[in-house]
Structure formats: structure tokens, C-alpha cells
Amino acid sequence: ELKVEQNPLFLSMQEGKNYTIYCNYSTTSDRLYWYRQDPGKSLESLFVLLSNGAVKQEGRLMASLDTKARLSTLHITAAVHDLSATYFCAVDGQGNLIFGKGTKLSVKP
Amino acid sequence: ETGVTQSPTHLIKTRGQQVTLRCSSQSGHNTVSWYQQALGQGPQFIFQYYREEENGRGNFPPRFSGLQFPNYSSELNVNALELDDSALYLCASSLAFPRTEAFFGQGTRLTVV
Numbered sequence: 242e243l244k245v246e247q248n249p250l251f252l253s254m255q256e257g258k259n260y261t262i263y264c265n266y267s268t269t270s271d272r273l274y275w276y277r278q279d280p281g282k283s284l285e286s287l288f289v290l291l292s293n294g295a296v297k298q299e300g301r302l303m304a305s306l307d308t309k310a311r312l313s314t315l316h317i318t319a320a321v322h323d324l325s326a327t328y329f330c331a332v333d334g335q336g337n338l339i340f341g342k343g344t345k346l347s348v349k350p
Numbered sequence: 351e352t353g354v355t356q357s358p359t360h361l362i363k364t365r366g367q368q369v370t371l372r373c374s375s376q377s378g379h380n381t382v383s384w385y386q387q388a389l390g391q392g393p394q395f396i397f398q399y400y401r402e403e404e405n406g407r408g409n410f411p412p413r414f415s416g417l418q419f420p421n422y423s424s425e426l427n428v429n430a431l432e433l434d435d436s437a438l439y440l441c442a443s444s445l446a447f448p449r450t451e452a453f454f455g456q457g458t459r460l461t462v463v
Contacts, residue, residue: 245392274451283440284393284454329392337383337406338442338452340392 243268243334247341254320254348262344264313264330272333273313275304277326278343284329287315320348354443354455362461363431371426371458373441381405382424383452384416385440393440399424400446428460436462 244267254260264273272291276284288297290306290313297304301324303316313330327345331338355374363369375382381400385393395408399418413429422443428435438459442452 281459283438283456286451286453289451331392334395335406336381336449337395337398337408338385338393339395342392 243270243332243339245330245332245339245341247330247344250342250344252344252346254317254346256321256348256350257319259319260317262315262317262328262330262346264315264341266311266313266330266332266339269308269311270332270334273306274331274333274338275302275313275315276329276331278329279326287328317346320346322348322350324348354441354453356439356441356455356458358458359456360459360461362463365431365433365462367431368427368429369431369460371428371439371441371460373424373426373443373455375422375424375441375443376453379443379445379450379453380422381444381446381452382418382422383442383444384424384426385442386410386435387438387440387457388434389437396426431462433462436460 246265275287288304293308295306301318306313325348327343329343331340383398384396387393397407398405402418415427418424438457441455444452
């Protein structure tokens with residue numbers, strides 16, 4: 242059974258600081274996704290990672306994938322308040338997505 | 351190109367009742383998946399429909415059922431509602447071949463009282 246674990250589950254950051262969210266998964270998969278969710282809202286796609294060593298960046302967020310270690314990271318650079326949200330990683334489990342529990346990020350001034 | 355739309359956006363039902371949630375897939379997409387997201391949790395896969403047939407199911411009881419129509423829109427039906435069914439229900443559409451990323455609708459917030 243494919244399992245996805247994220248850590249930390251809660252993250253309180255100061256503006257301007259850097260931090261990394263980790264996503265481990267239990268069996269091989271060829272796709273990994275990162276989503277952002279604001280309170281009461283749906284999922285916003287951030288990144289799709291398709292191969293080992295893939296790295297994608299958008300603004301202050303950078304995601305990477307190591308399929309051998311079954312690990313993806315979401316790195317936040319110089320956090321700003323607008324990044325406050327819950328971030329989910331999800332692994333493609335043969336057509337359906339298996340989600341982690343999410344990391345609730347709070348960026349404080 | 352229209353995105354994935356769900357209706358209604360909010361719904362309140364009484365325990366024991368039945369509910370139908372609707373999803374219009376993104377133009378050109380032939381696969382629809384449904385997810386349940388309880389408060390403070392990640393989304394859980396309910397089932398997927400491809401070309402009007404169920405194409406995979408998560409760990410949900412039979413009182414969760416669905417349909418997909420020829421235009422690829424979909425319904426999620428839940429019978430005998432329980433309090434624990436209160437959640438955000440998300441629909442996602444995608445293309446099966448070549449396999450594409452799934453795009454999510456805005457969700458339906460179901461409250462069972």
C-alpha cells in the first residue's frame with residue numbers, strides 16, 4: 242500500500258527565513274505533485290515532478306524529487322506572509338493520488 | 351477552455367438523508383476522480399470514472415456511488431448520510447491517454463447534522 246508522509250505537519254516561520262518541507266513515500270511512483278490549499282478553498286497545483294533529479298522553481302518555492310530515496314522537498318526561500326497556507330504533496334498511485342496529511346505553514350512578520 | 355466546476359458549493363443535510371454532488375470536467379478530459387477531505391486532513395480517494403465506467407475505488411463503503419455521463423460530467427451519490435461524511439468533496443478531471451495532470455474543482459462543502 243502506497244503511503245505518503247509529510248513533515249513537519251505545522252510550521253511557523255518568520256518572514257525572510259528559509260525552510261524545507263519533506264515528503265516521503267513508500268513505493269515507487271513516476272509522478273509527484275505539490276499543491277497549495279488556502280482555508281476553505283480547493284487545491285492549487287504548484288509543481289509536477291516526473292523524473293529523478295527533477296527540480297522546479299516558481300518564485301520563492303522550489304521543489305525537487307529523488308526517486309531513489311523516495312523523497313521530495315519543497316524549499317521556501319525568504320518567506321513572505323502570502324505563502325501562509327497548507328501545502329500537500331501527492332503521489333500518483335496508478336491513476337489516483339495519494340496525499341500526505343499536509344503541512345500548515347504560517348509566516349509571521 | 352473551461353475548468354472543473356462543482357455544484358453546489360455548500361450543502362447541509364440531515365443524518366440518514368441522501369445527497370448528490372455534481373462535477374463538470376474540464377473540456378477534453380475523459381477521466382473524473384472524487385476525493386473526500388475531512389477537516390485538517392489530506393484528500394482521500396473515493397473512486398474514479400473513465401468513459402462512464404468505475405476505474406478504481408478507494409476504501410469507501412458502497413453507500414458512496416457515482417456516475418459518469420457521455421459528456422464526461424460526473425455525480426457522486428452518498429446514501430444514509432452519517433455525521434462523519436461531513437467534509438469537502440473534491441472532483442478532479444484529467445485525460446487518461448496520454449496521462450495528464452488532474453485539475454481540481456472548487457469543491458463542495460457538505461455538512462451533515
